[in-house]
Amino acid sequence: MFELLIFFLPASLLIIGALIVVFAKNPVHNAMGLVMTLVSLAIIYITLNATFVAMVQMLVYAGAVMTLFLFVIMMIGVDKKEQTSDSIKGQTFLVSGVFLILMSLLAYVAVNSEFSWNLWFPAVEYVVEGTPQLIAGTLFTTWIFPFEIISILLIVATAAAIALAYDSKIRNKDA
Amino acid sequence: MLEVTTDWYLTLAAILFSIGFFGMMIRKNALIMFMCIELMLNAVNLTFIAASKHFGQIDGQIAVFFVLVVAAAEVVVGLAIIVSIFRKQSSASVDVLNVSRG
Amino acid sequence: MDFLFILPIFLPLLTAIFLFLNRRIFNELVTNFFTLNSALLSFAISFFAFVTFALDKFKPISITLYQWTRTPDITIGFTLDGLSGVMLLLVTGLSFVIQLFSTSYMEEDEKHSNYFVYFNFFVFSMLLLVMSSNFLVMFFGWELVGLSSYLLISFWSQKPAAAKAGNKAFVINRIGDFGFLIGLMIILNTFNTFDFHTVMQSSTNISENTITTISLFLLLGAFGKSAQFPLFSWLPDAMEGPTPASALIHAATMVTAGVFMLVRISPMLQHSVTVSIVIISFGLLTALIAAFSAMNQYDIKKVLAYSTISQLGFMFIAIGAGAYVAAIFHLVTHAFFKALLFLGAGAVIHSMHHEQDMRKMGGLRKRMPITAGMMGIGTLAISGIPPLAGFWSKDEILASVFAKAGMQNELVFSIMYYLFWSLTLGAALLTAFYMGRHWLLIFEKDNGIDHSEVQEAPKAMTRPLILLGIFSIFIGFINTPFFHGLEKVLHETLENVEVTHLPEGIALVVLAVISIGAGFTGLIIAFLIFGFELHKRINLEKFKLESPINLVKDLSSNVLYLNKFGNVFFVSGMKNVSRKVAVIVDGLIIDGSVNFISSAFGKTSRITSATQTGLVRNYVVYFGLFLVLLISLFIFTPLVAQ
Numbered sequence: 033m034f035e036l037l038i039f040f041l042p043a044s045l046l047i048i049g050a051l052i053v054v055f056a057k058n059p060v061h062n063a064m065g066l067v068m069t070l071v072s073l074a075i076i077y078i079t080l081n082a083t084f085v086a087m088v089q090m091l092v093y094a095g096a097v098m099t100l101f102l103f104v105i106m107m108i109g110v111d112k113k114e115q116t117s118d119s120i121k122g123q124t125f126l127v128s129g130v131f132l133i134l135m136s137l138l139a140y141v142a143v144n145s146e147f148s149w150n151l152w153f154p155a156v157e158y159v160v161e162g163t164p165q166l167i168a169g170t171l172f173t174t175w176i177f178p179f180e181i182i183s184i185l186l187i188v189a190t191a192a193a194i195a196l197a198y199d200s201k202i203r204n205k206d207a
Numbered sequence: 208m209l210e211v212t213t214d215w216y217l218t219l220a221a222i223l224f225s226i227g228f229f230g231m232m233i234r235k236n237a238l239i240m241f242m243c244i245e246l247m248l249n250a251v252n253l254t255f256i257a258a259s260k261h262f263g264q265i266d267g268q269i270a271v272f273f274v275l276v277v278a279a280a281e282v283v284v285g286l287a288i289i290v291s292i293f294r295k296q297s298s299a300s301v302d303v304l305n306v307s308r309g
Numbered sequence: 310m311d312f313l314f315i316l317p318i319f320l321p322l323l324t325a326i327f328l329f330l331n332r333r334i335f336n337e338l339v340t341n342f343f344t345l346n347s348a349l350l351s352f353a354i355s356f357f358a359f360v361t362f363a364l365d366k367f368k369p370i371s372i373t374l375y376q377w378t379r380t381p382d383i384t385i386g387f388t389l390d391g392l393s394g395v396m397l398l399l400v401t402g403l404s405f406v407i408q409l410f411s412t413s414y415m416e417e418d419e420k421h422s423n424y425f426v427y428f429n430f431f432v433f434s435m436l437l438l439v440m441s442s443n444f445l446v447m448f449f450g451w452e453l454v455g456l457s458s459y460l461l462i463s464f465w466s467q468k469p470a471a472a473k474a475g476n477k478a479f480v481i482n483r484i485g486d487f488g489f490l491i492g493l494m495i496i497l498n499t500f501n502t503f504d505f506h507t508v509m510q511s512s513t514n515i516s517e518n519t520i521t522t523i524s525l526f527l528l529l530g531a532f533g534k535s536a537q538f539p540l541f542s543w544l545p546d547a548m549e550g551p552t553p554a555s556a557l558i559h560a561a562t563m564v565t566a567g568v569f570m571l572v573r574i575s576p577m578l579q580h581s582v583t584v585s586i587v588i589i590s591f592g593l594l595t596a597l598i599a600a601f602s603a604m605n606q607y608d609i610k611k612v613l614a615y616s617t618i619s620q621l622g623f624m625f626i627a628i629g630a631g632a633y634v635a636a637i638f639h640l641v642t643h644a645f646f647k648a649l650l651f652l653g654a655g656a657v658i659h660s661m662h663h664e665q666d667m668r669k670m671g672g673l674r675k676r677m678p679i680t681a682g683m684m685g686i687g688t689l690a691i692s693g694i695p696p697l698a699g700f701w702s703k704d705e706i707l708a709s710v711f712a713k714a715g716m717q718n719e720l721v722f723s724i725m726y727y728l729f730w731s732l733t734l735g736a737a738l739l740t741a742f743y744m745g746r747h748w749l750l751i752f753e754k755d756n757g758i759d760h761s762e763v764q765e766a767p768k769a770m771t772r773p774l775i776l777l778g779i780f781s782i783f784i785g786f787i788n789t790p791f792f793h794g795l796e797k798v799l800h801e802t803l804e805n806v807e808v809t810h811l812p813e814g815i816a817l818v819v820l821a822v823i824s825i826g827a828g829f830t831g832l833i834i835a836f837l838i839f840g841f842e843l844h845k846r847i848n849l850e851k852f853k854l855e856s857p858i859n860l861v862k863d864l865s866s867n868v869l870y871l872n873k874f875g876n877v878f879f880v881s882g883m884k885n886v887s888r889k890v891a892v893i894v895d896g897l898i899i900d901g902s903v904n905f906i907s908s909a910f911g912k913t914s915r916i917t918s919a920t921q922t923g924l925v926r927n928y929v930v931y932f933g934l935f936l937v938l939l940i941s942l943f944i945f946t947p948l949v950a951q
Contacts, residue, residue, distance in 0.1 A: 054230035127232040130933040156263035189280035196287035301925040308923030
């Protein structure tokens with residue numbers, strides 16, 4: 033019973049948060065919804081024995097990335113009202129069409145498999161603990177090349193962000 | 208007695224992804240669209256972690272790290288773009304932007 | 310000292326480069342100094358090398374400078390044997406004499422130094438051609454002499470006629486070179502080497518058809534370079550170039566490259582009867598047409614140009630008759646007396662202030678005695694008057710054709726060769742006639758024009774004339790029926806070749822008398838018409854000869870309308886065809902398809918670009934559509950769905 037509770041509580045929080053992200057009008061509320069989603073996802077990670085990933089999720093996503101979002105929201109202001117009617121011709125039709133097809137596909141799959149998943153591979157008996165030692169051991173041996181490449185990506189992204197956000201007009205005025 | 212199995216997590220990930228995707232399609236604010244992208248990325252992360260547990264392999268969790276880094280990089284660049292767009296037109300709506308029109 | 314003989318090849322090239330680099334610094338005097346000394350040095354080295362070679366009993370020397378690949382054997386190599394030795398001496402010697410003449414003729418010309426650069430470059434290319442030990446190097450030389458000939462013909466390129474003549478020579482030569490190139494390809498394919506010696510050695514093992522094919526293609530090259538029918542019309546036009554250059558290139562050396570090449574491949578030629586008959590008939594046709602055309606020309610140089618073509622025809626006749634020694638002998642003697650005639654004509658043109666029309670000359674003998682005397686020697690030599698050079702060589706050719714007729718097994722061939730002999734004799738008679746006319750019109754006939762201002766050419770011009778005059782008298786003695794000098798020199802080169810020998814005894818004397826008779830007859834007719842002016846002294850009208858003579862004159866001055874025929878038939882036909890090709894193939898098909906492709910791309914991209922709205926949310930919808938597609942793929946493909 034506790035197991036079910038520990039799954040369904042964060043899962044429902046997660047869905048509610050996601051819905052807030054999509055439907056809230058105030059960007060700050062959207063951001064808070066995202067925080068809620070990310071935190072409940074971290075809890076779910078813990079139930080999946082991925083404790084280190086959960087910690088990183090809390091720190092990086094719910095901490096750093098969200099701070100960045102809020103910072104930008106602060107910069108561009110929250111009082112701008114988004115126009116409610118759709119400005120692109122036929123967009124509403126397309127969106128509802130695509131979404132309906134997607135949903136009907138999912139429904140077809142669910143009905144076709146009689147609401148039971150067939151994963152083909154049975155789950156293993158033992159439990160893998162996502163401890164820092166284990167993750168680091170694999171990350172710095174098997175995955176060392178992707179790891180290095182991803183660090184290059186981060187540097188490039190940082191440089192790109194600076195280049196994009198740099199306002200030459202303002203700088204010239206100061207100088 | 209119901210048992211929490213891997214397919215539950217996968218279903219949850221699918222729901223999360225669908226919500227994110229739906230949000231992508233209906234919202235016009237670039238900022239919110241980025242948040243929706245984050246939702247979708249997290250849905251993928253969830254499947255990775257679930258698969259990692261299902262197969263008893265640590266590699267899924269390492270893939271999550273990579274997704275995390277890519278997401279962070281994307282957010283950084285994306286937000287910088289939003290800021291520079293906002294400077295030009297004082298709105299974060301993406302509908303007025305069609306410079307790359309074919 | 311084996312390598313000595315390749316020095317004269319590269320000395321002119323070095324001189325050309327040196328003069329080209331310093332063309333703005335050097336004045337005429339310095340340029341003359343360098344070019345003359347280098348020419349003299351290169352002649353001296355050639356002479357020394359030739360003497361060394363002669364003392365070594367004419368044993369051929371070969372040098373390989375560079376080997377590119379072993380199979381197929383492609384090398385850059387040179388050889389000194391009898392044939393190339395004779396040509397080496399001839400080219401370097403004449404080049405010196407003619408450059409000496411040029412220093413005076415080209416005096417105060419704007420492009421004085423350019424002239425000597427081109428000249429030296431020509432000498433280099435010609436030596437490359439004659440000294441080569443394989444077909445490839447020969448081809449290099451072959452193309453380079455074409456280039457330098459082009460440069461020298463259109464030397465005064467500000468004259469439209471000169472520029473046009475250069476182009477014409479180049480294009481017609483290209484037709485020949487095309488054949489030569491194909492011949493080379495077949496040679497490489499058949500023999501796997503370019504080396505003369507190997508090719509000739511193994512040519513006995515090859516079928517006659519292959520030999521004939523190769524020879525015919527090479528022959529096309531020889532026809533182009535040596536101005537044989539039907540590729541001869543460039544040579545008269547080439548007279549637009551400076552006269553000394555014409556003397557060296559278009560009379561003495563370059564145009565004989567075809568003859569040289571055919572003698573070079575003579576071990577191969579002798580295996581093919583077809584080729585021999587083709588050569589002799591085309592040579593004869595050329596000799597007759599050119600001699601006929603020379604009869605009514607009034608340009609002092611054009612007469613000599615047609616005469617050159619005609620004499621080249623004689624050389625081809627000799628080759629066709631199998632008398633390879635006679636061909637080379639005539640090549641050598643012709644080089645001397647034709648160079649003499651050209652330089653004499655150059656001296657006349659110089660003294661007449663660039664007047665080339667013979668109708669405005671006449672009676673120049675008293676004004677220019679040395680030139681007149683030397684040109685008289687040249688005229689007698691070319692007419693075949695003994696004991697001058699032309700007699701010995703021309704008589705040898707005639708006798709060889711006659712002897713060849715006697716060697717035939719079948720009566721038909723015998724009669725054919727006797728016919729060839731008599732026609733050749735007719736060409737010799739015509740030669741004497743038009744050359745006599747040439748000399749008389751310039752130096753003797755009184756046209757009532759005052760030439761009191763005309764002066765003898767400067768010493769720098771008359772001295773080469775005298776030198777060449779002496780040679781024109783005595784060069785014939787290198788190969789007389791009593792002393793086979795040239796034959797000994799060429800012995801190694803023509804080792805396995807069956808050379809047609811002269812008839813013996815009384816027959817030879819009779820033939821000689823006949824050929825002398827032909828020469829004298831021609832000269833006497835010329836004297837009667839242009840010197841004695843027979844037609845004015847007797848009443849011609851009762852013979853009703855007016856219209857036939859006019860017809861002959863008309864045909865002669867228009868070269869039997871061959872050029873017009875060529876223009877109508879080939880040039881304008883080609884123009885029409887190429888215009889049609891330009892419109893239909895290029896315009897409609899190629900341009901059309903290209904335009905269609907580009908416009909099709911334009912249209913489709915205009916249609917598909919409608920999807921590229923630039924709006925991010927539209928792209929999200931596309932993303933969704935492809936997501937649907939992907940999921941359907943997973944669900945409905947049997948591979949995944951099981």
